[in-house]
Amino acid sequence: MKGRSILLAGALAFTLMAPASVYAQGVMGGAQDGAEQGAHSAGPVGAVVGGTVGAVTGGINGLIGIKQRPRFHQYVIEQHRPSFRYQEPVAVGTVLPDEGVQYYDVPAEYGDVQYRYTVVNDEVVLVDPGTRRIVEVMP
Template sequence: MSKKILLAGAVLAVLAPAGAFAQSSAGGAAAGGATGAAAGAIVGGPIGAAVGGVTGAIVGGLASEQQPRFRQYVVQQNVPSYRYQEEVRVGAVLPSSGVEYYEVPAEYGVKNYRYTVVNETPVLVEPGTRRIVQIVR
């Protein structure tokens, strides 16, 4: 068992630079999803691959170092907050009416998502499904 943990740690260390690159590339979500799936498969088999793929794809949104600057941008835009009765979490689907979605400025490198503010929290949303893909911290 300890050999598997050591092997998984070594593989994750090797894949970490690929994950970092995926955040800055145009195909960040796809590359991040592939990297996360590969790492998850090694650690946890098929279920780990599924979880790793979802987590990696989410990272393809805003890189962690961009989040504070983007959050400040959203505050400056004075975007109204939508009051949502459910838990604000990745994967939650927002209602089809009553929520305004806004373009993410090009400087943040996020092309396929929109943003909105839900319960005073900025989130990235997939416009076709209205699914929250990232909570901006």
């Protein structure tokens, strides 16, 4: 019981210290998705922790909700987008080259997504259009 109280207090403190910019980018969707996934995996405590983590990560790079990711991935496959071949690792933070990469808008049905998507080395990625930086590699 003591460990549970510490975990809940830590989750609350983490939520209160998260930067305001995260809240402006869609925390509610991330919190809801995280809480649902956490509750499914670990009950009430998992819901609290999942909601907290989901709020932060959902606001930063999870702009396509957890539940929508498989459907979005299927959408991209059905679009038959060509895969750009890249010699570097495909990972969050990688900046893609100026030329040769084709970017596509994320349809509105997947939310108010500020990023664009592309396919790199057969992996679907979300990219910040201003910096060409990968912000999410879709599972």
